[in-house]
Structure formats: structure tokens, C-alpha cells
């Protein structure tokens with residue numbers, strides 16, 4: 001069950017249906033990693049996943065791209081909840097550092113806002129292990145897309 005904090009479901013009035021968003025997120029790219037959201041609010045998003053052999057690079061530690069992907073997803077979910085019914089977000093930059101190698105266990109990602117503006121947002125995401133040690137930290141810049149145009153081909 002996702003904790004949606006103050007932001008309860010209601011589309012069309014500037015807020016967003018967080019239960020529907022959690023459902024959508026659970027079916028897309030995040031499902032490949034096994035990422036599960038535990039909190040979706042405009043001020044904080046938390047999610048967890050378990051390190052599995054599928055996520056490892058050849059030396060048996062988790063692939064760095066997993067941290068980048070989780071940080072991209074969690075920051076984007078946070079920016080989406082904050083922007084609400086005003087539009088949607090796309091990531092335009094992702095800087096992620098890998099600070100401690102992981103081979104197993106459940107990792108937790110937490111997104112916190114740095115800047116939430118009219119045209120862009122900046123979110124910091126910290127990933128910790130079961131001993132609460134920082135294993136990765138990233139920053140994602142999002143563009144707020146508030147017109148009705150469709151991006152991509």
C-alpha cells in the first residue's frame with residue numbers, strides 16, 4: 001500500500017491520483033527492476049527494491065545503471081506528484097554517484113526536492129542499504145511539460 005500523505009486522489013483540480021500513478025509505475029520500466037513505491041507525496045517519494053542476480057554486472061555487484069534508473073524513476077515520480085494535474089515531467093539530466101557496492105539485500109530510495117519551479121524541478125535522491133548506509137546519491141533535473149503536445153516520434 002502506497003502512503004500518499006496529504007495528496008489524495010482527485011484529478012482535474014491540480015492534484016493527482018497517487019493510487020493510479022502507483023499502478024502505472026508498477027507496470028512500466030520499474031517492474032523490470034522490481035521497484036515498489038512505499039510513499040508518494042509532493043514533498044517526498046520513497047521506494048524499495050531487492051538486489052537480485054539479474055541486476056548484477058559480471059563481477060557480481062549491482063550494475064551502476066540500476067542506481068541511475070532508480071534515481072531517475074523516483075525523482076520523476078516525485079516531480080509528477082508535485083506537478084499534479086498541471087502536466088507531466090520528463091527527466092533532462094541525471095547525475096548519480098555510486099558510493100558503496102551492493103551484492104544483496106533490500107535498498108531504499110528517497111527523493112527530496114531541491115527546487116520546484118514553473119519550468120523545471122531539481123530532486124535529490126539518496127539510496128541506502130539495510131544498515132542505513134548511503135550506497136548511491138543522485139540528482140535529477142526535470143522539465144515541466146504543461147502544454148498538450150506529445151513528445152517523441
Ligand SMILES: CC(C)(COP(=O)(O)OP(=O)(O)OC[C@H]1O[C@@H](n2cnc3c(N)ncnc32)[C@H](O)[C@@H]1OP(=O)(O)O)[C@@H](O)C(=O)NCCC(=O)NCCSC(=O)Cc1ccccc1
Nearest residue numbers: 056057058059061062063064065066098099100101102135
Ligand atoms: C570502492 C569505492 C569505489 C571507493 O570507496 P571509497 O570512496 O574510497 O570509500 P570507503 O573507503 O569508505 O569504502 C567504502 C566501502 O568500499 C569498500 N572498499 C573500498 N575500497 C575497496 C577495495 N579496493 N576493494 C574492496 N572493497 C573496497 C570498503 O571496504 C568500504 O566498505 P566498509 O565500510 O569497509 O564496509 C566505492 O565507492 C564503491 O564501491 N562504489 C560503488 C561502485 C559500484 O558499485 N559501481 C557499480 C558497479 S560497476 C558498473 O556497473 C560498471 C560495469 C558494468 C558492466 C560491466 C563492468 C562494469
